[in-house]
Every structure is written in C-alpha cells, then in structure tokens.
Amino acid sequence: MKCFAAVALSAALSLYPCASVLALSLHGFVEGAGGIRMKDDPAQARDATMGEGRLQVELSQDGPADSRFFFKADLIGDGVEERGDADLREFYLDVSPAQVIDIRAGRQILTWGTGDLIFINDLFPKDFVSFFIGRSLEYLKVGSDAVKLSLYPGLFSLDLVAVPHFTPSEVPQGERLSFFNPFTNRIAAPGESLSMRKPAAIAANTELALRLYRTFGSYEGALYGFRGFFKEPAGMDPAGGTLFYPGLSVYGTSVQGPLLGGVGGFEFGYYDSREDRPGRNPLIENPSLRYLVGYERELRTDFTVRAQYYLEQMLEYGAYKASLPPGAPEKKEVRHLLFLRLTRLLRYQTVELSFIGFYGPSDEDGMVNPQASCKITDRMSVALGANVFFGKKESTQFGQLEKDDNLYLRLRANY
Amino acid sequence: MAKTRVVWLSAVIALFLPIGGLFSRALAGTPGGAEEIMRRSALVQFYSGNDMRAKVTMRLLSKEGGERVRELIMTRRNVKAGGDQKYFILFRQPADVRDMTFLVWKYPQRDSDRWLYIPAIKLVKRIAANDKRSSFVGSDFSYEDVSGRAAEEDNHTLLREVFTADEVKPIQGFPTTVKRTMKNVQTGHWSEAAYGEVEYNLGLADGVFSERSLRNPPKELAR
Numbered sequence: 001m002k003c004f005a006a007v008a009l010s011a012a013l014s015l016y017p018c019a020s021v022l023a024l025s026l027h028g029f030v031e032g033a034g035g036i037r038m039k040d041d042p043a044q045a046r047d048a049t050m051g052e053g054r055l056q057v058e059l060s061q062d063g064p065a066d067s068r069f070f071f072k073a074d075l076i077g078d079g080v081e082e083r084g085d086a087d088l089r090e091f092y093l094d095v096s097p098a099q100v101i102d103i104r105a106g107r108q109i110l111t112w113g114t115g116d117l118i119f120i121n122d123l124f125p126k127d128f129v130s131f132f133i134g135r136s137l138e139y140l141k142v143g144s145d146a147v148k149l150s151l152y153p154g155l156f157s158l159d160l161v162a163v164p165h166f167t168p169s170e171v172p173q174g175e176r177l178s179f180f181n182p183f184t185n186r187i188a189a190p191g192e193s194l195s196m197r198k199p200a201a202i203a204a205n206t207e208l209a210l211r212l213y214r215t216f217g218s219y220e221g222a223l224y225g226f227r228g229f230f231k232e233p234a235g236m237d238p239a240g241g242t243l244f245y246p247g248l249s250v251y252g253t254s255v256q257g258p259l260l261g262g263v264g265g266f267e268f269g270y271y272d273s274r275e276d277r278p279g280r281n282p283l284i285e286n287p288s289l290r291y292l293v294g295y296e297r298e299l300r301t302d303f304t305v306r307a308q309y310y311l312e313q314m315l316e317y318g319a320y321k322a323s324l325p326p327g328a329p330e331k332k333e334v335r336h337l338l339f340l341r342l343t344r345l346l347r348y349q350t351v352e353l354s355f356i357g358f359y360g361p362s363d364e365d366g367m368v369n370p371q372a373s374c375k376i377t378d379r380m381s382v383a384l385g386a387n388v389f390f391g392k393k394e395s396t397q398f399g400q401l402e403k404d405d406n407l408y409l410r411l412r413a414n415y
Numbered sequence: 416m417a418k419t420r421v422v423w424l425s426a427v428i429a430l431f432l433p434i435g436g437l438f439s440r441a442l443a444g445t446p447g448g449a450e451e452i453m454r455r456s457a458l459v460q461f462y463s464g465n466d467m468r469a470k471v472t473m474r475l476l477s478k479e480g481g482e483r484v485r486e487l488i489m490t491r492r493n494v495k496a497g498g499d500q501k502y503f504i505l506f507r508q509p510a511d512v513r514d515m516t517f518l519v520w521k522y523p524q525r526d527s528d529r530w531l532y533i534p535a536i537k538l539v540k541r542i543a544a545n546d547k548r549s550s551f552v553g554s555d556f557s558y559e560d561v562s563g564r565a566a567e568e569d570n571h572t573l574l575r576e577v578f579t580a581d582e583v584k585p586i587q588g589f590p591t592t593v594k595r596t597m598k599n600v601q602t603g604h605w606s607e608a609a610y611g612e613v614e615y616n617l618g619l620a621d622g623v624f625s626e627r628s629l630r631n632p633p634k635e636l637a638r
Binding site: 062157 | 508520537625
C-alpha cells in the first residue's frame with residue numbers, strides 16, 4: 001500500500017502542470033514539524049518526539065452523475081524514525097446510484113458521534129500518537145478500507161459501513177512515547193516492543209457499523225450499532241507474549257441540541273466484549289457501559305468553552321476482581337474523565353489560542369495541551385504548543401506518558 | 416446605477432449597550448420608524464425570492480495594507496417569507512478552509528442552529544456560536560450581516576462600524592446589493608464583499624439543507 005501511495009503520489013505530482021486542462025482539482029500543503037522532550041526520559045533514546053517534513057497531495061475529480069473520485073496522500077521525511085514514508089490517507093470513489101442512495105468505496109476517514117476527542121460510538125481507527133506528539137488534528141483520524149452505504153429515505157437517514165480489512169488505532173508503542181508493558185508491569189525499556197496480533201483477514205471478520213439518525217426540530221438523535229473488534233489492544237495473550245484486539249459489539253445512542261444558550265449533547269454506549277462476557281478473564285477487557293455529556297457555549301465574542309464528562313462503568317466487576325492475578329494493576333469499577341477546551345480567536349480570527357485539558361479523578365491522571373496558532377497569510381500558518389502529561393500510576397492512559405511531555409512547532413504552507 | 420450609501424452609525428446607541436438586549440426587545444413591539452425601515456430593508460436584502468445562490472468574494476483589508484481573500488458559495492432558502500430560513504455555505508478559499516461547509520437553520524426569534532463540516536476529519540460539528548457579533552470568517556461582517564439579522568436586534572450591533580451598500584442592481588427583478596463594505600472605524604480594518612453569479616428562485620428542495628449536503632455537497636449547492 002505504501003509503495004502504491006508513493007507511486008500514485010508521484011503520478012499526481014507529474015499531473016500538476018496539466019491539472020487545469022483535465023479539470024482536476026489539485027491541492028495540498030508542505031509542512032515542517034518538530035517536537036522535543038521537556039523532561040529526560042530514561043525509556044527513550046531520543047530527545048525529539050517529532051521531526052518531519054511532509055508533502056500532502058489532494059486530487060479530486062468530479063465524474064458523471066454525481067460521482068467523484070478523491071485521493072489524498074502524504075510523502076513524509078521522518079527524522080525521528082530516520083526513514084522516508086508514504087501514507088495513503090484517503091482514496092475513494094463516491095457514487096449515487098439513486099436519488100436516496102450514496103455509496104463511498106475505498107480508503108476513507110469515518111467520523112460520527114457527539115464527543116470532542118472522546119469517542120464512544122465512533123469505533124473507527126484513530127492515531128493517538130499523532131495527537132500526543134502535536135501533529136495537526138487531521139492526523140488523529142486514520143482511514144478505514146471500507147464501503148459506506150448511506151440511505152436517505154426521508155424520515156431518517158442511515159449509514160451502513162462494512163470494513164473488510166481491520167485497521168487498529170495507533171497507541172504509544174515506545175517509538176516516540178513510552179508505554180506500560182502489561183506483561184512485565186512496568187514502563188517498557190528502550191527498544192522493548194510488544195507484538196500486536198490483528199484479527200485474521202477473513203470474510204467473517206468484516207466489521208460492520210451502523211448509524212440511524214434524524215432531526216427533531218433543532219435536536220438531533222441517533223442510534224448506533226457496531227460489530228467488530230476493539231480498536232486498541234484490549235486483550236493479552238501471555239502464551240505468545242502478544243496483545244490482540246478482542247471481539248466487540250457496541251449498541252449506543254446520542255442526542256444533541258440547543259441548551260441554555262449553547263449546545264448540549266449526551267451519548268451512551270454498551271460495550272459488549274464478546275470474548276469475555278462473564279468478565280472472568282482478566283486478560284480481556286470486560287463489558288462496560290459508557291456515558292458522555294458535553295456542553296459548549298460561546299461565552300463572549302470569539303471565546304468558546306467546551307466541557308465534557310465521561311464515565312465508564314465496568315460490568316462484571318466482581319468476577320474481574322476475583323480473577324485478577326496477584327500483583328497486576330487493578331482497574332477501578334468506574335472510570336471518570338473530565339474534559340475542558342477553551343478557544344480564543346484574536347486579530348480577525350487569524351490568531352487562535354487554545355487550551356485542552358483532560359483529568360481523570362479515578363485514575364488520577366490527565367494531560368494539558370495549550371496551543372497558539374497564527375495564520376501568517378492566507379497560505380501560511382504556524383502553530384506552537386505543548387503536551388504535558390501527569391499521573392500517579394504508570395499503568396494508566398496518561399500516567400504511562402508522564403515523562404513524555406513535549407513542546408512542538410509546526411509550519412505549513414498550502415498550495 | 417443608483418448608488419445608495421447608508422451610514423448606520425450612532426454613538427447614542429453606546430449608551431444603551433449594557434441593556435441593549437432588553438432595550439431592543441422592548442422596542443420590538445412598537446411601530447418605531449427606524450425599526451420599521453430596518454425590518455423592511457432586511458426583508459428586501461435577505462428574503463428576495465424563494466431561494467437564492469451567489470458566489471461571494473470577500474476581501475479583508477487591514478490599515479497596513481494586508482489583504483486576505485475569502486471565496487464562498489452561499490445558498491439560501493426561505494422556509495417562510497419573513498420567517499425561518501436555511502443557509503448553506505461552501506468555502507472555496509483560502510486553502511485552510513477549502514471544501515468546508517456550513518449549514519444554518521435560522522429563526523427570527525431564537526438562536527440559529529449551526530453546523531460546520533471539517534472535511535479533513537469528516538467531522539460534522541454543531542456550532543455553539545450564539546453571539547450575534549461573531550465575525551464571519553474573520554471579516555468585519557458578522558454572521559448576521561451575511562445571513563440577515565432580525566431587524567429589532569440591529570440597534571446594539573452596529574457600533575463603531577460603517578456599512579455601505581456600494582452597488583445595488585436589479586437581478587430577476589429583485590434589487591440586489593452586489594457589493595457591500597463594512598468598515599471598522601476604530602481599527603481601520605475593512606471588508607468588501609462582492610456577490611457574483613446571483614440567481615433567484617432555483618427551486619431548491621428543503622431537504623438539501625441537511626447533514627447529507629454538509630458531508631457531500633450536491634452540485635446545485637456547490638457550483
């Protein structure tokens with residue numbers, strides 16, 4: 001796929017002089033980004049968390065009868081991993097065979113749900129490493145190789161997604177960010193890695209996701225369904241010393257709409273961990289109930305505040321506790337997470353100051369991400385920010401990154 | 416070509432600013448002269464035809480000579496004459512907002528419903544902005560200047576700003592302000608908006624002003 005992306009990218013670039021003749025839309029950017037550690041991390045050999053140059057090429061072409069072809073790929077020179085890379089971000093075809101049907105087939109980014117950086121019913125892959133080292137927000141989402149069928153019969157809308165080829169989320173694996181090794185119960189040493197086993201690429205493992213939604217006046221309601229696998233390695237196989245992605249089904253709902261001069265939302269999901277329904281296997285994540293409430297309001301001109309509260313309740317907690325081997329880090333039955341985002345726009349919205357904070361009172365961990373960005377001209381922008389992590393225990397989501405605080409700078413020119 | 420120059424500037428309004436909202440609500444019921452004129456001009460400006468589409472090119476100019484350009488395609492449909500409206504905006508320029516779409520369901524008496532679609536992450540985001548003075552894409556125009564505000568809300572919004580309708584011409588029989596300027600007299604920053612390819616009564620269906628169009632704009636909204 002990488003090789004294909006590189007070939008397609010160079011082909012796209014060679015088209016540049018004749019793009020206007022072919023009525024092709026060709027766009028993209030060049031970006032340089034660097035990040036350095038703010039603390040000495042014994043688990044990491046390098047001081048840099050990011051050092052890369054990126055060329056993005058986006059091509060699109062409208063076809064007959066509302067069809068459209070879309071291609072987006074990045075060519076990356078990566079100083080941290082000391083290699084060149086090509087990343088096919090999106091590559092799909094849109095067709096509308098009937099007035100009430102849209103189909104999108106190919107590599108595509110899929111997003112739904114009401115959360116801001118907290119996801120319950122959006123079970124599409126994410127790249128948390130990119131987010132934690134300060135890449136731009138678009139890199140939080142990873143494309144899925146999928147077919148999406150959208151139906152608009154009138155009263156409601158329906159999205160049906162089939163993902164025949166499993167793509168996991170990117171989680172810290174020691175290359176740039178430390179991770180807690182659940183086999184040794186400590187932060188992994190430099191060079192130490194864990195193997196991750198993906199579900200077998202067979203037809204029966206095709207993931208299915210569904211969203212049924214409609215508006216009720218100013219309010220939006222949605223029902224969600226998912227049958228597939230955890231996107232994070234939530235299972236341990238001690239015999240092979242590997243982590244894996246256990247089977248997961250999710251049933252959920254969300255509502256969103258105006259509330260007290262702002263926008264309020266609620267989302268719920270029941271996580272059916274299919275390979276450990278009774279909760280007696282401590283090596284596989286238990287089933288759980290997940291809730292999210294969010295509220296956003298523009299407090300004054302160009303100053304917006306968003307707050308979220310997330311709760312995750314483990315089911316079959318008694319069985320989990322009884323089966324936990326001695327010495328293993330124990331999860332709490334209820335995990336809470338608080339989220340705050342402040343956004344201030346200045347100078348005719350060319351300067352943005354933002355603050356993102358997570359705090360987990362139950363895990364006693366969290367992170368903050370202050371960022372200042374500026375559109376120097378319509379084509380050039382710069383962003384400077386930091387990611388600071390804290391946590392009492394090495395085994396928690398943010399706690400494992402405690403020594404990975406970083407400062408980053410990005411400079412982008414669009415063409 | 417009649418060149419109308421309307422100057423809406425009043426220092427007196429500043430006195431009412433702290434209670435602007437209350438004041439305007441109190442006035443809304445009275446048949447005040449200025450109030451009535453504004454309501455009518457809003458109807459002409461923002462309700463012409465059953466629907467409308469225009470290519471809007473904005474130049475944002477600073478006193479120091481800096482220039483930024485915004486290009487967008489705006490479509491509007493009146494749900495009820497003088498009442499609810501739906502807007503769809505597709506951004507064409509600059510590069511960092513290209514292909515973003517914006518949907519507004521506008522109600523005269525309460526906050527609009529607004530959605531923004533960010534194509535890079537395929538995210539439809541509900542926008543909380545309820546401040547009538549929020550700048551539209553960083554210009555001197557507010558969201559309400561572009562989409563039309565309820566007339567009774569005008570008195571506390573146009574402070575330190577000079578609005579001029581630079582060119583008005585009849586299109587399909589509707590007087591249309593095809594060039595307008597908003598100048599901030601304090602900062603010297605000003606914004607010019609030119610409305611091109613204006614077309615009325617396209618016969619757009621209500622259903623096109625939906626999440627489907629945000630994610631995948633139909634050609635009738637994007638051309």
